Amino acid sequence: MLASWAQTWQLTVSMDKCCILSIGRAQLPVTDVCIDGQTLSSVPSCRDLGVIISHNLKPAIHIAQMVTKAHQRANAILRSFVSRDVALLVRVFIVYVRPVIWSPQNVHDIEQIEQVQRGVTRRLPGLKMYSYDARLSKLNVPSLELQRLHTDSIVLQNSIHIRRCEI
Numbered sequence: 001m002l003a004s005w006a007q008t009w010q011l012t013v014s015m016d017k018c019c020i021l022s023i024g025r026a027q028l029p030v031t032d033v034c035i036d037g038q039t040l041s042s043v044p045s046c047r048d049l050g051v052i053i054s055h056n057l058k059p060a061i062h063i064a065q066m067v068t069k070a071h072q073r074a075n076a077i078l079r080s081f082v083s084r085d086v087a088l089l090v091r092v093f094i095v096y097v098r099p100v101i102w103s104p105q106n107v108h109d110i111e112q113i114e115q116v117q118r119g120v121t122r123r124l125p126g127l128k129m130y131s132y133d134a135r136l137s138k139l140n141v142p143s144l145e146l147q148r149l150h151t152d153s154i155v156l157q158n159s160i161h162i163r164r165c166e167i
Helices: 002-008 060-080 086-096 107-123 132-139 144-166
Strands: 045-048 051-054
Touching: 051 060, 060 086, 060 107, 086 107, 107 132, 107 144
Parallel strands: none
Antiparallel strands: 045 051
C-alpha cells in the first residue's frame, strides 16, 4: 500500500530509514512486514525527527545520547580555546552545549544532564576547589534544573498571556 502510494506520487521510500517499532509491553506476534518486497527490521528504538523513541516511550536512550554529545562538545571547547578566560568559556558553553541538552522528568536523567555542567565548571581555571553550588554562584550561572524551571515558567506565562489575548 505504501509502495503503491509512493509510486503514484513519484516518491521514493528510503528503506534504510524504515523499521518496525512496537510500543508497549505486549509483544505482537512476529510477522514480516514488507514494503516493495523488502522486509522491515524490528528495532527496540528508532530516531524520528532527531529524537530517539524507545519501545517504552521513556527518554533515557535519547538523554544518554544527548549527554554524550554535550560532553563531547564541552571537551572540544575546553581543548580548542587557548584563552582561559572564564567568562568566555562559560559563554561558549551556554551557547554551544546547553542547547543540546534535553529536559527530563526522571531524577537519574536530571542528574546525568547536570553532570555535564558540573564537569565543565570543575575544569575552569581557579574553580576546581569549590563545590558545585559555589562554582555556579561565582560564575553567576543557574543550575540546569533551575534553568529548565525558569524556561518552563516563561512558556507557561506566554501561553496564559496568549490565551487571555484570544479571549
